[in-house]
Amino acid sequence: xxSLSVALALAAPVQAGLRFGCxxxxxxxxxxxxxxxxxxxxxxxxxxxxxxxxxxxxxDVGARATCxxxxxxxxxxxxxxxxxxFKHPTNGSYHRVPVINNAAxxxxxxxxxxxxxxxxxxxxxxxxxxxxxxxxxxxxxTVGSPTTDTLDKAKGHIGLRxxxxxxxxxxxxxxxDFPNRPCPGGIFTVHHFPACWDGKNLDSPDHQSHMYNTxxxxxxxxxxxxxASHPVRMPQLTYETVWDTTKFNSMWPSGxxxxxxxxxxxxxxxxxxxxxxxxxxGDSLQxxxxxxxxxxxxxxxxxxxxxxxxxxxxxxxxxGEETDGWLDHLPGMQA
Ligand SMILES: *[C@@H]1O[C@H](CO)[C@@H](O)[C@H](O)[C@H]1NC(C)=O
Ligand SMILES: *[C@@H]1O[C@H](CO)[C@@H](O)[C@H](O)[C@H]1NC(C)=O
Ligand SMILES: *[C@@H]1O[C@H](CO)[C@@H](O)[C@H](O)[C@H]1NC(C)=O
Numbered sequence: 001x002x003s004l005s006v007a008l009a010l011a012a013p014v015q016a017g018l019r020f021g022c023x024x025x026x027x028x029x030x031x032x033x034x035x036x037x038x039x040x041x042x043x044x045x046x047x048x049x050x051x052x053x054x055x056x057x058x059x060d061v062g063a064r065a066t067c068x069x070x071x072x073x074x075x076x077x078x079x080x081x082x083x084x085x086f087k088h089p090t091n092g093s094y095h096r097v098p099v100i101n102n103a104a105x106x107x108x109x110x111x112x113x114x115x116x117x118x119x120x121x122x123x124x125x126x127x128x129x130x131x132x133x134x135x136x137x138x139x140x141x142t143v144g145s146p147t148t149d150t151l152d153k154a155k156g157h158i159g160l161r162x163x164x165x166x167x168x169x170x171x172x173x174x175x176x177d178f179p180n181r182p183c184p185g186g187i188f189t190v191h192h193f194p195a196c197w198d199g200k201n202l203d204s205p206d207h208q209s210h211m212y213n214t215x216x217x218x219x220x221x222x223x224x225x226x227x228a229s230h231p232v233r234m235p236q237l238t239y240e241t242v243w244d245t246t247k248f249n250s251m252w253p254s255g256x257x258x259x260x261x262x263x264x265x266x267x268x269x270x271x272x273x274x275x276x277x278x279x280x281x282g283d284s285l286q287x288x289x290x291x292x293x294x295x296x297x298x299x300x301x302x303x304x305x306x307x308x309x310x311x312x313x314x315x316x317x318x319x320g321e322e323t324d325g326w327l328d329h330l331p332g333m334q335a
Contacts (some may be wrong), residue, residue, distance in 0.1 A: 017118035017125070017235065018288055018302070021105030022048035022070035023311050024112045027083060027096070028319045029332055032057040033140045033207055033275045040319045043146070044083045044263040044331050046099060046241070048112050050076030050279050053315050060137035061279030067313035070115065071106045073305040076279035079113055079239055081191060082146070082272070083263040083323070085330060086248040089256050093326040097260065100186065100244040103168045108307030117235035117289065121222035125292040130225075133232050134286035135278040138202040141211050143193045144273030146264040151176060154270035159192025159219030159238075162269055168242070174218075178258045178269040182249035186242050187260065191274035192219030193237040196226035207275075235289055239274055265333045 025047050029040035032055060039055045047053055050065035057078075065076035084097040099111035120126035144160045154160070154176045162178060163171040165185030179187060194213035201210040212230035214223040219238060226233050245260060252259050261267050278285075288302050323331055 017116060018072065019114065019116050020071040020075075020304075021102065021109035021114055021307070022068070022075075022079065022112045023108075023110040023307060024048055024099055025051070025053060025069045025078075025313065026315050026317070027323055028317060029321065029323075030055050030318060031080075031275065032078075033142060033203075033277060040321065040332060042264065042332055044096075044323050045080040045275075046083050046113075047078055047080040048115075049078040049277075051313050051315050052076060052279065053078045053277075055318060057140075057277055058138070061277060062137060062281040062284075065279060067310075069112065069310045069313045071109070071304050071307065071310060073303045073310075074281040074284040075115075075302075076281060078277040078279060079115060079274070081113075081189070081239065081241060081274045082266070084187065084189075084243045084245075085261050085263060086245070086251070087259050087261050087267075088251060088326075089253055089259050093328060094261070094330055095248070095326055096324050097187075097243045097245055097248070100242050101168075102240055102242050106304075106307050108311065110307070110311055114240040116238040116240075117285070118220070118238070119235065119289060119292070121220065121236075124222070127290065127292055130233055132235055132289040133197070134280070134283070134289055135234060136202060137278065139278040140203050140207065140276060141193060142207040142273060142275045143191055144271070146262070146266060146271040146273055148270045148273075149268070150270065154268075157272075158213065158215045158217065159190065160272050160274075161190050161219075162272075163188040163190075165242070176269070178260055180258055182252050183245060184249075186244045186246055189241045189243065189272060190219065191239045191272070193274070193276060195223060195234050195236040196230035197232040197234050198230045199232045235285070237276060261330070263330055263333075265330055 031041035052065035164179035164183035204210040
């Protein structure tokens with residue numbers, strides 16, 4: 001699918017699942033999935049979604065949150081990834097790379113992410129043969145790992161990829177690593193999660209083994225059936241983020257190596273990863289997943305809010321450290 005997916009997304013009508021934007025909620029060093037209770041956590045995250053976000057998150061998030069930065073107003077889930085920084089090639093200072101809008105999101109979406117919950121694949125649902133079971137309250141998972149350090153291992157993370165944007169609509173080919181030259185439209189990152197559940201555990205010690213990935217190639221293509229160990233087909237969850245690297249391009253000397261680093265001091269792109277905390281209210285996600293042909297309209301039952309309302313949703317700065325401006329080291333890191 002790759003660069004085709006934008007064209008398809010814009011063409012719309014018979015698509016299967018939900019695609020919507022969530023404005024940025026907060027940028028801070030918290031990670032209630034991998035490091036619950038730690039304030040600060042190891043590295044900085046970019047977080048979107050509901051206002052129940054906190055260092056520790058337990059119980060039914062959808063029942064506790066009172067607002068969300070997502071267009072779908074019943075979605076109080078939290079979605080987060082590491083943050084991209086620019087490392088100045090000559091003086092070594094770091095600057096956070098801003099997040100900007102993806103194409104074809106509701107007007108007023110600020111930075112944030114594009115979230116997908118697809119059914120069979122990007123353009124069909126096949127609900128008769130393959131019903132989709134929504135995540136349950138308390139469910140959480142991660143995909144990818146900051147410790148991934150080789151190209152071969154990164155290739156094994158199907159659906160965790162980069163594009164060097166020519167424009168917002170012309171993404172160019174998908175890559176396993178950071179682009180090796182300046183991108184005129186910014187750097188696009190995508191995180192596809194596995195969609196097969198063991199049917200029992202809301203989490204697992206590594207936050208991954210309760211889920212299983214059957215995608216073989218591109219994240220938006222239909223995945224082979226779920227295995228007996230993980231028999232329950234869940235929505236295929238995907239995040240897209242657009243990092244506005246353009247204002248740093250003039251500081252990237254021709255021929256010099258990639259100057260962008262992940263907030264966990266990921267100087268290669270291999271360690272890209274993402275976290276999910278389920279928080280849809282009541283049975284709203286299940287209702288949506290039971291419907292077909294409803295990509296942009298809330299699947300007939302999900303209420304939407306205007307982004308000016310979504311953008312009023314905030315959480316306090318619970319860590320209280322500088323993550324912006326020119327920094328002499330990455331927050332929480334030695335260098
Ligand atoms: C975060 O959790 C702390 C400790 O439980 C609590 O005092 C605080 O009110 C929570 N913050 C938000 C924004 O929910
Ligand atoms: C590094 O360069 C940037 C851009 O010119 C500048 O703003 C920053 O203060 C510099 N850092 C140091 C430590 O000189
Ligand atoms: C979704 O569909 C399944 C299977 O047809 C049905 O059992 C379930 O009640 C439906 N759930 C909702 C919330 O519509």
